[in-house]
Amino acid sequence: MKRLRLNVVTKLFAATFVFVFLLYALILIGEKFFFERFYLNAKVSELSQAMASFPDEYAKLPPDKHKLDKLVGTLMNRTDASIAIVDEQLRPLNLTPYFLEIKAANKNQVITLPLKEMKSTDLPEGLRVGDTITIDGIYMDENNRNMKPIRIARQSPSTNVSENGLTRVTAVISELMLPSQRRAHNPFYQDSLVADQIGPWLTQQYDEITQMKSGSFIQRKWTDPWSGVNYAIVIHRFSYQGGANYILAVTTLQPVSDAVSMLTSYSLYATPVILVILLLLSFVFSKIITKPLVTLSHSASRMANLDFTELASIHSQDEFGELSRHLNTLAGKLDQTLKELTNANVTLREDLAHKEKMEQLRKELIANISHELKTPLGIVKGFAEGLKDDVAHEKRERYMDVILSEVDKMNELIMDMLELSKFEAKAILLRRQSFPVSEIIDRVAASFQLQLANKQVRLWLSLPEEINNVWADPRRIEQVIVNLLGNAVRHANPSSEIRITGTRERECIRLRIENEGAHIPDDQLTRIWEQFYRVDSSRWRKSGGTGLGLAICKHILDLHGSDYGAENTVNGVAFFFTLVENENKGGNDNGSEKE
Known part of the structure; x- marks a missing residue:
């Protein structure tokens, strides 16, 4: 059987009525007998x-x-x-x-x-x-x-x-x-x-x-x-x-004696009226006394449910008002503490997720490094054994060239890994300055003339003269352009065309490098910026590259606050990024690089 729950208003009403009624009864008994x-x-x-x-x-x-x-x-x-x-x-x-x-x-x-x-x-x-x-x-x-x-x-x-x-x-x-x-x-x-x-x-x-x-x-x-x-x-x-x-x-x-008799007769008529008045006064008294207590109870109930939006509104200069002020102070501190705990939990989750991600990247890095070094080391070992077995003289030169080529690839891989580790450890500080980005693009394009000629790929530049200088680290931006252009050349179809264009957008300059070649699946457009990620791992040794270039580009562009990405075009793939114009720079934040 469910127990009947009486609220404080009912209890106080009953207690007040019984107390005053007993007092009234005692007065009547005293008048009668004493x-x-x-x-x-x-x-x-x-x-x-x-x-x-x-x-x-x-x-x-x-x-x-x-x-x-x-x-x-x-x-x-x-x-x-x-x-x-x-x-x-x-x-x-x-x-x-x-x-x-x-x-x-x-x-x-x-x-x-x-x-x-x-x-x-x-x-x-x-x-x-x-x-x-x-x-x-x-x-x-x-x-x-x-x-x-x-x-x-x-x-x-x-x-x-x-x-x-x-x-x-x-x-x-x-x-x-x-x-x-x-x-x-x-x-x-x-x-x-x-x-x-x-x-x-x-x-x-x-x-x-x-x-x-x-x-x-x-x-x-x-x-x-x-x-x-x-x-x-x-x-x-x-x-x-x-x-x-x-x-x-x-x-x-x-x-x-007459007075006692008269009081007794009067009480018989007055008692019902007094009882009614007593009921009304007891009810009003209990409501007035318990109103702030009920308000505080509702506030405490909301606090128990972690709802601190509505505070207790009791401003009387008594214990109820003081309790209300203390309860509101407690609510404010609890709300602030819970927010801090929530933020701390979010930060902790992010740190744990980042730690798990870093651990996963470490495992993948070790696996990728093992995989990346296994093939060239196997090639070097095989050709070195051939030289040891005293192969024909006309083959010795070709064996030495292969060994040197594989050693160069391993050296390039190791250098990129060291560069990437510096970015991930946040040990790289930019040395920003104002420079014309068109000069860097021309210099990088000239360095790729041999590779472009080998694949019979044409390079088309479209940089309007009204493009101003940019505020960036010229060395790092040149590194980005080299990686993106090299990536475009490796994956371009023979006898195709690569376009480098530049446009002004609001306060930035947008550079775009587009080739004609195979598309990247849409679900992998965001993953290509990960280290050692390749769309077609079966062709990577033929096309060259370490698989770390786009990851390095991502860190450099993030440090510059650039808007960057990749998208499929009608005939191929386009990479783009933005740089802040010199006249809109927020200040000189030159720094040193931790090598």
Whole structure:
């Protein structure tokens, strides 16, 4: 079964989605199971810090209940908790932390706000010092200073309070202590629990509480049996006037419970939407992150296939951009190295081919030399033996002529071989100079007059006067003309004609030597320039020659950079070559010849 291959985009997408989803799930689990505990610990820590500083402030107060009420009210608003102070027998002090101090008819009065009979909605919103209010209530003392409020309003109601036995007072607030707006739920109800419900609970915990050390804290969780709301209780023991006292703080946990419940309900609706958004963001994120990596992967794949034509196009200033630049540098160096290796391999193949060719030529040269020397040596040996056997006197002269002739042929062969070896070893340097090529042709033609006459061959020269001097080595060019003309004479038909013509072509002079004789097979026209190669080896001794003349001509013409060749004509064969005119020479490159 073929294994499924996942690309990096899919892997990163899956990893990102799973990671973020697990993180989201952990957050939901934490909110469900740990957020309420965290809130409780944070709230208890806050209450403990505030309660730890209370004894010092309490000890500094003068014996004035109103001052104590104000201190407790301030602490309740700051900590969002209901506060009670109990003595060593766990009996609560009578505290009325909320009040309105008003000024009416140049007389100050304190309006105590009872915890049990009032609700937050009974108070006008936003009461501040300096506001004018109307209070309907009942005085609780003979001096008409302590009023129990029944109704508090900013404006005077239209009803007649005397019918209900109430007293109406319109005054300006000079001081107040009210539950702050940050107090949760109904602070009056929460504060009344300290007297109604928490008191009996304290009695049940009497042994544990009374055994507390001074300055210590205990924390408990309590549930209101009537409302079912959970509360946190923090008790702190402190010393006051030589006796043990306790400060009790009660704070509701209902806000966090409501928050957890609301978050749980919200999560049920938000989770599907969040999952969809998470899928989209994970996909986009994986595509963005892996795009340069995929580009680098494609570039590396092309490099693996030795394709360096397209480089990675990442220009960011980060690790991907740096990797892209290094990869492009590597590609350039690999491309250059491969080209160098390819060129080296081509050169090596050429060298090996040349070496094999040279080895083959060496073998052929040895075979040809053996063959070329075998015949004349055999002739010399035969005629020498005849002389040794004391042949007739009239034959001795002819025998000596034959021996000398064969020795001359062997000497000519050896000299040509030495000349050819110098060319092949690149030991020949040309001595170029400007000279009229027509003079050399005339001189060479004059030297062949005897051979031409013996074969009754006519020599026809056609060299226009406008032909300029050529830039070449005159000695080597004369050697070429001698070899080509000698070759034309040897293979010309008796009573035929040899033509030497010259024409101007662009910046060169083209010389052509044509005879009338047997054609050269087309497939051998290029091989005639090889050493010891003969078209008809059965007639070579009759026609003369060493078989090295055209090979020497080839090397000389190659050194001159000439265009040369051979072709069959209607009646025979033509050899041609070109020489640079003197006025178009590229410079004087005279050199010496290594002999």
